Amino acid sequence: MSGLENAKKIESGIYSKGKIDLGSIIKSIKQNSNIIEAGSIHTFTGIVRSTSKNGKPVVSMKIDAYDELANESIKKICEKLKQREGIIDVKIVHLKGEFELTESLVYVVVASAHRKEGFKTISDAVEMYKEEIAVWKREDFSNGSSEWIH
Amino acid sequence: MIVEVLYFAEFKDITGKEKEKFELSDNHLSDLISLLFKKYGDNLRNLIWDGKLQKIHNLISVIINNQPIHEKDPSIINLSDGSTIAFLMPVSGG
Numbered sequence: 001m002s003g004l005e006n007a008k009k010i011e012s013g014i015y016s017k018g019k020i021d022l023g024s025i026i027k028s029i030k031q032n033s034n035i036i037e038a039g040s041i042h043t044f045t046g047i048v049r050s051t052s053k054n055g056k057p058v059v060s061m062k063i064d065a066y067d068e069l070a071n072e073s074i075k076k077i078c079e080k081l082k083q084r085e086g087i088i089d090v091k092i093v094h095l096k097g098e099f100e101l102t103e104s105l106v107y108v109v110v111a112s113a114h115r116k117e118g119f120k121t122i123s124d125a126v127e128m129y130k131e132e133i134a135v136w137k138r139e140d141f142s143n144g145s146s147e148w149i150h
Numbered sequence: 151m152i153v154e155v156l157y158f159a160e161f162k163d164i165t166g167k168e169k170e171k172f173e174l175s176d177n178h179l180s181d182l183i184s185l186l187f188k189k190y191g192d193n194l195r196n197l198i199w200d201g202k203l204q205k206i207h208n209l210i211s212v213i214i215n216n217q218p219i220h221e222k223d224p225s226i227i228n229l230s231d232g233s234t235i236a237f238l239m240p241v242s243g244g
Contacts, residue, residue, distance in 0.1 A: 046243075046244045048244075061244075063244055064158050064159050064162060065158075066156070066158050066213075066236060066238065068216050069213065069216060072216075094243060094244065095244075105244030106243065106244045129243050130241075130242075130243045131241070132241070133241060133243055134158070134238060134241055135241055135242070135243040135244065136158060136159035136239065136241060136242050137242050137243070137244050138159065138163075148159050148160050148163075148239065148242070149242040150209075150239055150240040150241075150242055
């Protein structure tokens with residue numbers, strides 16, 4: 001465990017862009033006292049795509065969040081998923097601010113005993129945060145217009 | 151009494167602010183909504199208000215002091231001094 005003992009502990013929640021990267025979340029999850037039971041760490045990174053759902057060219061994105069509500073919902077999702085058999089830890093970090101194409105918006109990291117429950121849980125975590133947390137995204141288009149997505 | 155409104159997403163774009171304090175003469179949410187409509191006009195009204203039903207739009211979540219309120223008739227929603235209010239559109243995480 002040497003080298004990991006001093007890694008910064010990262011709580012799930014909303015953070016300003018640039019405050020956290022995927023590597024630091026993985027290091028943090030490896031500090032979990034039960035991590036030696038894990039056989040896999042799964043990650044999902046949501047990034048800014050260059051086209052909207054209906055095909056409009058996107059040039060940048062803004063993410064806004066109601067931190068208090070979103071943090072509460074994220075913690076509930078993580079706690080619920082951690083109850084599952086074989087799930088060692090779950091972390092969800094959603095960033096907010098102004099983003100350029102390909103920049104990372106959200107990280108989900110799941111440590112699981114075996115890969116099967118890890119893949120299932122990370123997929124469920126993504127669907128849950130998209131439905132439940134108080135976060136909004138605005139797509140900015142190449143013609144200068146923009147639209148909040150709901 | 152003084153209450154504070156938190157603005158997110160479209161509401162932040164329309165008002166140009168993250169939050170704003172209002173002095174109310176009455177303790178119902180309808181008093182605050184009247185002030186908001188007066189100050190920010192149809193852009194805000196069209197987001198919040200269902201003109202046909204004369205209620206807050208069903209898709210808008212009303213949050214008072216970080217707690218969701220399920221009532222949509224603002225004339226029977228009470229506020230108190232120091233209340234924090236937010237109107238939320240459906241979420242869309244990244």
